[in-house]
Amino acid sequence: MSFVLSPRTVEEAVGLLAELPDALPMSGGASLVAMKNARLIEASHFVSLAGIASLHGITATDTGLRIGGMTRHAQLAACDLLTGDLSMLRQAAGQIANRVVRNMGTIGGAVGNADPAADYLAVLACGDAHVELTGTEGSRLVAMTDYVTDWYETLREPGEIVTAIHLPAARPVPSVYRKLCRVPGDYATASVACASDGDGVRVAVGACGHGPIRSREAEAALRGNLRDPVAIAAFGAALADLADPVDDVRGTSEFRLRLIPRMVAAAISDLEGKR
Amino acid sequence: MHLEGEFTVAAPRLTVWQAVHDPALLARCVPGCEEAAQIGENSYRAVVKAKVGPISARFTLVVDIVEEEAPDRLRIKAQGEEGSRASMLTAESELALSDDGDGRTRVTWASDVNLSGRLGKYGLGLMKKKAESLSAEFVTAFSRRVETGEVVE
Amino acid sequence: MPGKQVFTLDLNGRETEVFAPADATLLDVLRDNCALRAAKRGCNQGVCGACTVMIDDVPVRACLTMAGACGGRAIRTLEGYGDDPVMGRLQEAMNASGGVQCGFCTSGLLITARNLLAESPRPAQAEIRSALSGNLCRCTGYVRIVEAIASAAEEVAR
Structure with missing residues (x-):
């Protein structure tokens, strides 16, 4: 049997994953093949999702947008449907790696891998996104805010694949994705996704814990106080309190904790400037 | 990477001292430990499997007690290799036991762990998070087993 | 360890058959089996860009592309220009x-x-x-x- 298997339907793909316990699903391969090359992972097979038509494309649904798991970063970075409070997703997609890797990597792969420092998680948590997971038993939707459970651990079961990301319909209010990184295209040292929401904001912090950090309580407390620097500082501090950053080559844990309130304040002021 | 911690066990110091010398008991407390055996007076061998996301590793460790002052203090050196794979692990740990009143024992520990090879490249930041959560799991399991009297004499 | 298999590739306009390790990347196959060595093995992580090739008229990293995922796709390396x-x-x-x-x-x-x-x-x-x-x-x-x-x-x- 080939090492790379190329099913044509989702049913076939999850069937193969159920049948072959040591196989891994592969979407764009940008992270998976890099990990294979570094001998970090071992698999009996890669089940390529690239040939499954239903995983491609971005479609409007009754409730908003459905982004197929095989949608490449380059497509999202150029997607006209991502306006208003969804424009942060477009901004984030355009900051992943470089143009060539953006032709390869996919949103389904990125969400499936759940690298804490990757760009989509914070944006999707901020955007009230749901992850569509499909296995042999069918599909289920999981809120992005619940999806990541530990470092590289998610609610996705081994035999499941990320078939789509669901987002509410775009609202005509500003949103911004701020990323601090050593050089353009690097993983984030810290990142903040921020969207206007009436007289408040929705905010999620990335790369500062095992998953994106969002606090609806803190958001409620900030409502109506977006011009009050003391309230904004308290909001940033509340998010930093929820963070659990690593020490690594991109920065120390302490540095990241200090970045959070500043980046959050900067993102909120970006939005005020765009009103 | 440096790890340290402290916890209390509701058991007398001598019981805890025996427990930290019992490979069968320890094997049941170390997360991912697949086997453990005494191979010399102060030497033990263990196979431990660890997993971070899609990456898993199985280390064969040789653990030596290099210094001990019964029933207070213990210094341990561990060295391990990842089968045919290119990772090496070394750790130097110190453990101190003290009476905490009411028949309780306070355990203070510190460990310096070095990881080289394919996993060393992966990012010690993340490895440290993982090591901390494994330590916490160990402490919970160890305390419970010692407190319920599961010490093999 | 996966064994070897035959890959049929549309390579620089020519249908090419290669017998290579089943888990080979496109870069492995180009360099080790096809003697096409313009694409270089730099980082093997997709960062350096030395292995960039065109697939279906889109630039991609050969080191991050599994040879087994290239069936039916038009591959063009520098040698094909x-x-x-x-x-x-x-x-x-x-x-x-x-x-x-x-x-x-x-x-x-x-x-x-x-x-x-x-x-x-x-x-x-x-x-x-x-x-x-x-x-x-x-x-x-x-x-x-x-x-x-x-x-x-x-x-x-x-």
Whole structure:
């Protein structure tokens, strides 16, 4: 049997994953093949999702947008449907790696891998996104805010694949994705996704814990106080309190904790400037 | 990477001292430990499997007690290799036991762990998070087993 | 360990059969089985850009592409540009302007630059720099490379 298997339907793909316990699903391969090359992972097979038509494309649904798991970063970075409070997703997609890797990597792969420092998680948590997971038993939707459970651990079961990301319909209010990184295209040292929401904001912090950090309580407390620097500082501090950053080559844990309130304040002021 | 911690066990110091010398008991407390055996007076061998996301590793460790002052203090050196794979692990740990009143024992520990090879490249930041959560799991399991009297004499 | 298998590739316009390890990447197959060594094995992580090739007219990393996922797709490496006058201009300009020193990054840069000129025949400096952001060069400092691409674009457009 080939090492790379190329099913044509989702049913076939999850069937193969159920049948072959040591196989891994592969979407764009940008992270998976890099990990294979570094001998970090071992698999009996890669089940390529690239040939499954239903995983491609971005479609409007009754409730908003459905982004197929095989949608490449380059497509999202150029997607006209991502306006208003969804424009942060477009901004984030355009900051992943470089143009060539953006032709390869996919949103389904990125969400499936759940690298804490990757760009989509914070944006999707901020955007009230749901992850569509499909296995042999069918599909289920999981809120992005619940999806990541530990470092590289998610609610996705081994035999499941990320078939789509669901987002509410775009609202005509500003949103911004701020990323601090050593050089353009690097993983984030810290990142903040921020969207206007009436007289408040929705905010999620990335790369500062095992998953994106969002606090609806803190958001409620900030409502109506977006011009009050003391309230904004308290909001940033509340998010930093929820963070659990690593020490690594991109920065120390302490540095990241200090970045959070500043980046959050900067993102909120970006939005005020765009009103 | 440096790890340290402290916890209390509701058991007398001598019981805890025996427990930290019992490979069968320890094997049941170390997360991912697949086997453990005494191979010399102060030497033990263990196979431990660890997993971070899609990456898993199985280390064969040789653990030596290099210094001990019964029933207070213990210094341990561990060295391990990842089968045919290119990772090496070394750790130097110190453990101190003290009476905490009411028949309780306070355990203070510190460990310096070095990881080289394919996993060393992966990012010690993340490895440290993982090591901390494994330590916490160990402490919970160890305390419970010692407190319920599961010490093999 | 996976064994070996036959891959049928559409490589530089020719149907090519290779017998290679089943878990080989496209880069492995190009270099080790097809003697096509323009694409270089640099980082093997998708960062350096030295292995950039075209698949179905889109630039991708050969090191991150599984050979087994290339069936039915048109692969074009630098060796497949022998009759492309624009690539010829780019190569001459790189030579003339000192955009090549050790040469390791050059093939990948040329593929990226050729794709840029297909998308944008008269690219501005900033556009060139942005396009090259995924191709690392440790010798030249990029200035000569950017100049070379700009001058080749000028010539082609003339």
